[in-house]
Amino acid sequence: MNHDSYEDAYIRGILMASRTVAIVGASANKVRPSYFVTTYLDSKGFDVIPVNPGKAGQQIAELDTVGSLAEIDRPVDLVDIFRKSDVAVGVVQEALKMDPLPKVIWMQLSVKNYEAARLAEDAGLKVVMNRCPKIEYARLCGEIGWSGVSSGVITSRKPKLLKGIQRFSIVK
Amino acid sequence: MTERKPGFSTLAVHAGSVPDAATGARATPIYQTTSFVFEDVDQAAALFGLQAFGNIYTRITNPTTAVLEGRIASLEGGTAALAVASGHAAQLGVFHTIMQPGDEFIASTKLYGGSINQFNQSFKSFGWNVKWADPDDIASFEKALSPKTKAIFVESIANPGGIITDMEPLAEIAKKAGIPLIVDNTLATPYLCRPFEHGADIVVHSLTKFMGGHGNSMGGAIVDGGTFDWSASDKFPLVSQPRPEYQGIIIHETFGNFGFAIACRVLGLRDLGAALSPFNAFQILTGIETLPLRMEKHCANALEVASFLDNHPAVEWVCYAGLKSDPGYKLHQKYAPKGAGAVFTFGVKGGYDAGVELVGRAELLSHVANIGDTRSLIIHPASTTHRQLSDEQRVSAGAGPEVVRLSIGIEDAEDIIGDLEQGLAAS
Structure with missing residues (x-):
């Protein structure tokens, strides 16, 4: 499949079907983008599992953290790779040893590895490259517009409000 | 969708x-x-x-x-x-x-x-x-x-x-x-x-x-x-x-x-x-909801007004890239083919004083410093918007003494032309 651009329906489908997300390379440093993504997806109701060998057994953003994908005790829908592009193949190989298999391999904004993508797709997984799930979620639910960012979404449907203040959820 | x-x-x-x-x-x-x-x-x-x-x-x-x-x-x-x-x-x-x-x-x-x-x-x-x-x-x-x-x-x-x-x-x-x-x-x-x-x-x-x-x-x-x-x-x-x-x-x-x-x-x-x-x-x-409709009308009117001025004996020159004879016509075709905009200048015979007088005689066109209004606007830049510049800066900015600037609105073109016609006839 073409990984230079994705239809909104493809990204929306992945985000709506995923509940458990493992973030490989989640940082405990509160100013790193991986920390923002962890807290944002947690706030949207995803079951987020930070994966960071240096923080195994501890917490990142108040979430129990594991040292590797193999240590995760529950089925994972989406593996988000927050590592350099050249180690993405190794992460996919680890993901393909999980049982059950995850459904999606997602490589962060600036992370691109076609070999990793091919490996995952050959095993029947969906792949997203060079995108941020936080930005994509915020774009598709409408929140990103509050920052003056063009969402690219034209719709006459009302956004879906979540509990609380200024919180939207993605909808079909 | x-x-x-x-x-x-x-x-x-x-x-x-x-x-x-x-x-x-x-x-x-x-x-x-x-x-x-x-x-x-x-x-x-x-x-x-x-x-x-x-x-x-x-x-x-x-x-x-x-x-x-x-x-x-x-x-x-x-x-x-x-x-x-x-x-x-x-x-x-x-x-x-x-x-x-x-x-x-x-x-x-x-x-x-x-x-x-x-x-x-x-x-x-x-x-x-x-x-x-x-x-x-x-x-x-x-x-x-x-x-x-x-x-x-x-x-x-x-x-x-x-x-x-x-x-x-x-x-x-x-x-x-x-x-x-x-x-x-x-x-x-x-x-x-x-x-x-x-x-x-x-x-x-x-x-x-x-x-x-x-x-x-x-x-x-x-x-x-x-x-x-x-x-x-x-x-x-x-x-x-x-x-x-x-x-x-x-x-x-x-x-x-x-x-x-x-x-x-x-x-x-x-x-x-x-x-x-x-x-x-x-x-x-x-x-902005009506931007495409307005720009079509602004540009069509501007072209009509520029053509009228281009043929008027009291007008020295017209600077509008929408005119085929204008040196900017090629760039207009390349960068803005749908229209050359609705703001342009022309030179009146008689220099600074003639420019000031024409502005003073306008009855439909408004003498204001703004541009891009539904209303047609007229101004003499050398005495107003470009007044604070040096003579040299004014000329290089295209705002010399004889220059009159128009911002053509979305009224009927013949009414805009009519007002300019009476203003120029008196000069």
Whole structure:
């Protein structure tokens, strides 16, 4: 499949079907983008599992953290790779040893590895490259517009409000 | 529907706007409030720390203004936009993000007189030094480059003469120098010309003009093209280096291809304070819905009026790129084929005094300093908008003593022509 651009329906489908997300390379440093993504997806109701060998057994953003994908005790829908592009193949190989298999391999904004993508797709997984799930979620639910960012979404449907203040959820 | 790429007129009506989440209101509500309550301190901290999306305070973001920003970004084909209090505030915001004291930028001599003043006067006191270059001599931009140069600034269609700038070679020069090309797209609007398609990196607007279109609200905008690599050098530390007040966040790394717009907002607008009123945002947004219709009429009328003047014995010359005989006609066909805009100049026989007299005789055309109104406007730049410049600056800006500037409205062309005819007949 073409990984230079994705239809909104493809990204929306992945985000709506995923509940458990493992973030490989989640940082405990509160100013790193991986920390923002962890807290944002947690706030949207995803079951987020930070994966960071240096923080195994501890917490990142108040979430129990594991040292590797193999240590995760529950089925994972989406593996988000927050590592350099050249180690993405190794992460996919680890993901393909999980049982059950995850459904999606997602490589962060600036992370691109076609070999990793091919490996995952050959095993029947969906792949997203060079995108941020936080930005994509915020774009598709409408929140990103509050920052003056063009969402690219034209719709006459009302956004879906979540509990609380200024919180939207993605909808079909 | 979502997978089809919507056309310009659809975007002009819809982009950035959805029914209100709380009430279902279909028109964009005017969120006339200074501030927004927090759920708790954690949410407040996430918003202040740029970790979550949401509104805190109308100086920085506002939901009504945000719809306008999303719409402008979409119409220009950029990644994000920031709406501010005026076109001047937009320029201040852009240069505040790009420049450090002692830095230089290169600007075209063919600019709105107010911009020439801003660059020559206030910007100098910040230590931001403008170097002027002539758009008729592309090499003059290259010659003005120095290691301190941080940007090139031009207008797509230049005020007052309606002269169209050859942007692509300038984009090449900027690219080679590793600096952004900034284009003021006020007179063209994205309906006529989209500078990002010609190599621009940043677009600025005075929304006061054709975008709002009704002469009722001031506003400005900064649009991020999303293409410039702010981290490729250490020239742009506000965007590419850790920010201490945001606990060390690197804006370009965190926000990627809309990082420049975010930097202008959370650093520039936060501190410079030239926020747009939500009410003005609403007015401008309503104006933009009819932008394609208005621009068609503005341009058709302008061409008729320019043709009339071109054949009038009391007129020395007409400068309008829409006329086939105009030296700018080729550039008009390349950069703005749907129309050459509706602001142009002509020279009256009899010089300064004849110009002043013609303006004084206008009965339908309004003698005002604005442009881009539904109403047709007339002014004598040498005695007004360009008065504060030197004689030499006036001539190089296309505002010599005999020059009269028109901004053609959307009235009936024959009525506009009739008013000019009676004014010229008396001279």
